Amino acid sequence: MNLMDWPQVKGRIEKDYPLKTLCTWKIGGPGKIVYWPQEQEDLVRIVLWCRTQKKPFVLLGRGSNVLLPDEGLNCLVIVSTELKNISWLENIVQVEAGYPLMLLARECAKRSLQGLEFAAGIPGTVGGALAINAGAYGGEIGGLVRELTVLTPEGKRIVLPREEIAFGYRCSSLQAKKYYILESTFELQVNDSKILLERIREFNSKRKNTQPLEFPNAGSVFRNPQGHSAARLIEAAGWKGYRVGGAQVSEKHANFIVNRGDAKAAEVRELIQLIQTDVFHKFGIQLQTEVKMF
Ligand SMILES: Cc1cc2nc3c(=O)[nH]c(=O)nc-3n(C[C@H](O)[C@H](O)[C@H](O)COP(=O)(O)OP(=O)(O)OC[C@H]3O[C@@H](n4cnc5c(N)ncnc54)[C@H](O)[C@@H]3O)c2cc1C
Incomplete structure (x- = not known):
């Protein structure tokens, strides 16, 4: 993406910026270009520009409900946190x-x-x-x-x-x-x-x-299936404390996966899949993720 082609917008722009600093899980490789619009108008302009130029982009807020990829994002990452009037x-x-x-x-x-x-x-x-x-x-x-x-x-x-x-x-x-x-x-x-x-x-x-706030996390990983608690199902299936690399099912709250130090998105994904398969096998319930996976 050539920055020279950009529309006139105000706000901070960074290249090869660590995505792990943009999310509460502290996971993710480099974002090729990260942009913080300064005003609403800047956000509108950049989104319109991306659409007309057919450039992919993602919008993030505080990154507290997302899993960002280890290989980073090649597209533009727009972060809304400067829009705070x-x-x-x-x-x-x-x-x-x-x-x-x-x-x-x-x-x-x-x-x-x-x-x-x-x-x-x-x-x-x-x-x-x-x-x-x-x-x-x-x-x-x-x-x-x-x-x-x-x-x-x-x-x-x-x-x-x-x-x-x-x-x-x-x-x-x-x-x-x-x-x-x-x-x-x-x-x-x-x-x-x-x-x-x-x-x-x-x-x-x-x-x-009740929540493992002492470790980086993204809140509840799974949605509660109708009439059930995802945390109770995961705990009953025996996953509390289970670890894949740096990613661990919290010992305090089974619906939280915590980063115990340098966890990778791939490890979190693996843990999510293992839990989904096992909970389905044991209880016939398909857990859906609440966190948005990029
Ligand atoms: C410790 C902890 C506790 C939590 N507790 C709760 C809880 O009790 N209840 C609960 O509901 N959630 C909870 N969460 C999850 C999370 O904080 C919320 O879902 C929060 O609202 C996500 O906001 P965000 O700005 O971080 O969104 P992000 O994670 O940045 O983005 C999430 C999704 O929203 C989209 N998005 C972001 N901004 C906009 C926008 N302006 N317009 C359109 N789409 C947008 C993104 O594209 C992405 O798809 C918790 C998370 C943590 C880490």
Whole structure:
């Protein structure tokens, strides 16, 4: 990809950049070109340019739900994390896609705005969370949306009211339609900030006790099959603690695969396949991955 052909865009560009620094699993070879758009307009321009030039690209937020390949990515990697403008109006917050979800949850609570406490331990961006309708402890981000600004595959920037978006368990119509989320407006309830911050403390201490946050990971690897817990199935099949190279099924939470030091994507994939085959063999249930594999 020749940088000389690029459209006029602002923001940082790096060549042969280590992808492992762009994801929470700390796995992945070099990204040939990595670009951080500075403004929404830059993201729109580069995506349109890639489409008209037929150049492949991938979009990442915080990389907390992805497995990036050991051999790296030859295509353009666009990272949304510089898109982090935010504005507040009473119980409404308008925020760009790259804004950190954890920070947003905490800021809302401090401002006595209720709804996002469940998200205070989810290390993704607002855009990444909306794409898969991130949720925890009975809450889901989709339910708080008032409207979204997205970029359509045809390159149009459109505003979608809540009624035009379908959110399900770790999925959304946004993903299905290949929309890129540019910004979101959330409508929240008002409550005492002390209560909200206390709720965050409780959720976060639950996470600390049940999740292996001391090792690089990507959260839950598998989706919960209807009526089942993926973690319980994996544990019952005897996989807790099992290791392939540097990748290990967490001893604390069987649905987490942790990087015990220099794990390779190939090792994580092998572990995922072994678990899928064995769980299917033992329980007749096909586990689907929640993490997006590139
Ligand atoms: C310790 C830990 C705990 C976690 N706990 C939870 C949890 O409780 N609940 C939960 O749901 N998840 C959880 N996760 C998973 C993850 O944090 C969330 O799914 C998060 O929302 C992903 O956001 P991201 O910015 O990191 O997305 P990325 O990992 O960067 O991308 C994930 C997918 O979203 C797409 N995407 C990213 N940005 C956009 C955008 N602006 N528009 C359209 N598509 C986009 C990417 O192309 C990719 O396909 C956890 C992860 C970790 C590491």
